[in-house]
Amino acid sequence: MRLSHVLIAIAAAPAVALPLFGSSYQIYLAELILINVVAAIGLNLLTGNCGQISLCHASLMAIGAYTTALLTTRFAVTYALALPAGIVVTTLLGASLGYPARRLSGLYLALVTLGFLEVVSIVIEEFPDLTGGVRGLKLAKLEFAGWPLNAGALYYFVLGVTVLAIRAGWGLQHSRYGRAFDTVRQSVIVAQALAIPPARTKLLAFSIAAAFAGLAGGLFTAVVGFIDPTEFDISASLRQITFIAVGGLGSVWGSVVGAVVLTLLPETLRGAKEYSDVVYGVILLGALVLAPKGIVGSLALLLGRFHGGKARLP
């Protein structure tokens, strides 16, 4: 058994056993962590691998969350169908954003995605009859194809979906598409010389990132049971960027580690009371200065059995 397998087993054991000993708040927190992991994996493929900065990842998550919520509450669709429907809708909207944005990069792309973020929040706020507007949307207890999703079942569902998402992200990253993303990030001219179409590749990265965001949003709906636009504002987008930057850009395990560490950090800083934001900021800054390749990238360098920030985990 390889070291990396052992590490994953050690990390996974408490996650699997959590409902046996955890409080309901701890389970809820763990679910939020898992949702953040799913969102971060998608963003990392787009930003870390393909090099496209997106400030609207939270908006895509909102689209997934609202689609799932509206289908289950207003149209009485089972969650088992509403969740994939949310993913499809989000992917299509992400692709329709990615299509005009595929020839952009850097600052211009950041501005376009910022515009998209604004549009989504305005749409949510301006149609209160449908979306609940600024007051939010309260959801009834969900059922999954006839089965009520009680606390334990929901947790294992979110955990299982997250594991599949990690597997999917890892598969993509180590596929021809992952290599194409990495190539487009590093040099468009080289990508073209290697018969890799940059615009199509970026569009694909946008769509994939949107699919992960849509999934995260759909899970969020089920876990939180109440959604409002402030959950998906610019600070949520920025938080997701810090997940991947601190965890490790271009690495699925970086997404996982970043989302886990930075979701837990504010919880552990509760003791610092009014200074908690300052401490959070200092830790964030310190992590970025001391470990510019992210936690996973730096660990990889330390362990010496990895290469350049790209984890060689299974």
Added chain:
Amino acid sequence: MSLLALDNVSVSFGGVAAVRAATMRVEAGEIRGLIGPNGAGKTSLINAITGIVRPDSGSIAFAEQPITALPPDLISARGIGRTFQHVELFRDETVLDNVLTGLYSHHVYGVAAAIVGFGRARQVEADARREAAALLEAFELAPLAGAPVRDLPFGIQKRVDLARALAVRPRMLLLDEPISGMSEAEADAAVATIRALARERDITLLVVEHNMRVMMRLAARITVMHQGGIIAEGTPGEIRGNRLVVDAYLGDKDDHA
């Protein structure tokens, strides 16, 4: 019919002509040299052929198909590969990953297969790795497969660049100064490699190179550019004796000819 045919190709940047009405033919199987002093327009010509810059006028055909208006990635897919003057490798990636990148268009599977990761994707990936391993073997890079490119000496990086370009399976390869920055011994080895490559893989070569000694040994025919125009073409012997060329290029004391 010629493999590559340029007719009256002109390229300019903001009114400054980089290539003036260049017309040339490269036959299949040929090793063609492209020389000229700095600023003669060699790289601009290569950029026009590979689609990175669009010519203002003229036409380019490859294997009897017009490619003038095609985007660069489609031109690569048609079979025109290139290497870069200042090796454009992915420095943080391993030698193997660099070469695998070049296999994108030949080892194909869908996004869904990539997400699932089993079955077809795994099978195609295994094929890609075999092909990459064979390329590394051919360039004596196999022991370095897992090494990050940034740690390798420049001469070896050039070999990686060549191996990656070949992964795209080009019919024609444009080599932009393939031996620049190499020692004499490395350059000789590289010339032998390039010649063998053209012969064994049946690849037509267009080689831009400053080093005249190398060019005379490598190319069967040489095209000479000067101030954006093509001023001469012929065997190395003919080029050496060409008055225009001597004036424009070989007589130039600043050049390391």
